[in-house]
Amino acid sequence: MSLLTPAADVSVRPAVPGDEHVVAGIQLRAWRTAHADVLGDGVLDALDPSAFAAQWERAITAPPGPGYRVLVACAGPAVVGFASVAPVPAADPGEAPAGVVLALEVDPSAQRAGHGSRLLAAVVDLLRADGADQVQTWVMDGDDARVRFLAGAGLGPDGLTRRLATGPGPDEEAHVVAEHRWYAAI
Numbered sequence: 085m086s087l088l089t090p091a092a093d094v095s096v097r098p099a100v101p102g103d104e105h106v107v108a109g110i111q112l113r114a115w116r117t118a119h120a121d122v123l124g125d126g127v128l129d130a131l132d133p134s135a136f137a138a139q140w141e142r143a144i145t146a147p148p149g150p151g152y153r154v155l156v157a158c159a160g161p162a163v164v165g166f167a168s169v170a171p172v173p174a175a176d177p178g179e180a181p182a183g184v185v186l187a188l189e190v191d192p193s194a195q196r197a198g199h200g201s202r203l204l205a206a207v208v209d210l211l212r213a214d215g216a217d218q219v220q221t222w223v224m225d226g227d228d229a230r231v232r233f234l235a236g237a238g239l240g241p242d243g244l245t246r247r248l249a250t251g252p253g254p255d256e257e258a259h260v261v262a263e264h265r266w267y268a269a270i
Contacts, residue, residue: 094198096206099144099154099166106163107144107156108136114189122226122261127250143168151183151214155206157190157199165190167203169210172220180217182267183207188221204237208270219270222246222263239268 099107116128144154151171156163166189172182185207190199208219221239223230234240244265249258 093160094202095158096155096202097158099140099156101141101145103154103156103163103166104137104140104144107140107154107166108133110164110166110191111136111140111187111189113192117192118227118229119224122224123250124259127259153207153210155203155210157203159194159197159199164194164197165199165203167207169207171214171216172218180215182218182220183211183214183216185219185221200233201237212270217269218267220265220267222265225262225264234266237268239266241265242267 112128112131112133115123115131120128140154143152147153149171152169154166154168157165157167166187168186168188170184170186172184174181185204188200188203188207190197190203211219219239220242221234223234223241241264246263246265247260248263249260
């Protein structure tokens with residue numbers, strides 16, 4: 085009788101070089117699923133997978149400073165999701181810093197299996213270890229699934245809104261989307 089070495093079926097780990105193409109693919113598939121109505125086919129079709137992969141490679145191999153991290157969620161050996169996080173300096177020297185989740189996506193085929201929750205928990209653990217007392221993120225209008233996920237995790241909107249130009253719309257006018265900031269004390 086042989087003994088098997090226990091191994092996790094699901095996990096979260098730091099992203100490593102080589103993960104960038106999978107991360108870019110997950111991001112593009114997730115955006116096509118979650119943001120098609122808001123961004124439109126024209127914007128989504130204009131996204132360049134190789135440019136996304138190059139940006140993720142830089143984020144993984146040469147982050148701009150301490151506290152910038154990319155994590156991946158795995159189902160067995162397969163990468164099925166990712167999160168990136170950055171520090172938010174304290175407004176006053178006596179206050180604790182915060183952290184912002186820049187991206188958190190799970191491949192549409194792997195959603196509703198706990199990967200997003202594991203990624204968010206890992207991000208919060210890292211932020212706490214860095215001394216942060218708050219986590220923030222931005223939610224695009226129309227992303228009802230993300231709103232439900234964040235609300236279920238204890239985050240809520242703080243009233244701040246930003247507008248982002250995503251490129252030309254169908255009439256060649258600037259296509260602008262609104263995002264709302266969500267946060268929680270950690």
